[in-house]
């Protein structure tokens with residue numbers, strides 16, 4: 593991974609400071625409601641993380657899959673779906689899963705231990721987005737795990753990203769990986785030379801996501817939290833690159849019709865199932881183990 597060498601353009605530095613201040617303020621001011629646990633069947637090799645604050649709200653430890661080994665990163669998916677199973681929404685908060693899902697799980701436990709956060713280009717394109725943790729308790733948990741303040745940002749793209757107006761691509765202290773194909777790389781040569789903090793990872797074809805993941809592991813990325821969207825997520829599931837799915841289901845119908853996470857129902861062992869409380873009653877959180885074979889649960 594190349595190191596950063598230059599300063600951000602003052603416009604981006606100002607935008608970044610304002611973005612961080614807004615995200616941190618939103619995280620500390622959100623009213624969060626403790627989840628109740630219906631099922632905890634975590635496998636014996638699950639990695640448990642948490643601190644007093646997260647355990648109180650989440651109702652116990654949060655489980656990660658164990659490291660995948662020396663060849664591939666361990667990768668999870670985190671999604672919210674409407675009651676009728678749609679995931680498409682320009683702002684997924686509108687699907688109705690509530691602030692606890694957003695701040696404790698989505699921008700929290702699902703990525704707090706990740707070296708990198710991954711998204712499809714459609715999910716981050718055009719937005720002023722940096723994917724990280726913002727609540728001080730989660731920032732402290734991440735620091736206690738010995739990880740950098742912000743995860744590496746990985747964007748999967750076949751058509752390229754607009755460099756000039758992207759916050760994520762213009763912050764020299766923020767490492768970014770663009771997972772793409774050689775034809776696009778040639779077009780973006782000059783943009784990349786002036787941004788040594790952005791590292792391209794190339795696939796011969798879009799079908800070679802497994803090869804790309806092996807390259808990510810060789811770059812030192814051991815754990816990835818992938819936030820979707822569904823186009824990228826389906827391919828990662830089909831390629832066998834996902835170990836666990838964190839899926840929150842809202843009590844509300846909605847979202848763009850016909851946008852399920854996966855074309856068919858996902859049948860996989862439930863690691864935990866939890867429920868929202870207070871005004872978030874009706875929200876269901878599930879962790880599913882997508883590994884084909886898993887060690888037995890403790891009795």
Ligand SMILES: NC(=O)c1ccc[n+]([C@@H]2O[C@H](COP(=O)([O-])OP(=O)(O)OC[C@H]3O[C@@H](n4cnc5c(N)ncnc54)[C@H](OP(=O)(O)O)[C@@H]3O)[C@@H](O)[C@H]2O)c1
Nearest residue numbers: 671672681712713714715748749750751820821822823824
């Ligand atoms: N409910 C949720 O939890 C959730 C989560 C995330 C997103 N969303 C929503 O879902 C929608 C976006 O989802 P989406 O399915 O349309 O798009 P997406 O999965 O976010 O991104 C698709 C893009 O990823 C790139 N891509 C796809 N396959 C690739 C491959 N094999 N290698 C490299 N790059 C690849 C392509 O980029 P190019 O465009 O560059 O060709 C493609 O257009 C938005 O409304 C978003 O807000 C919801």
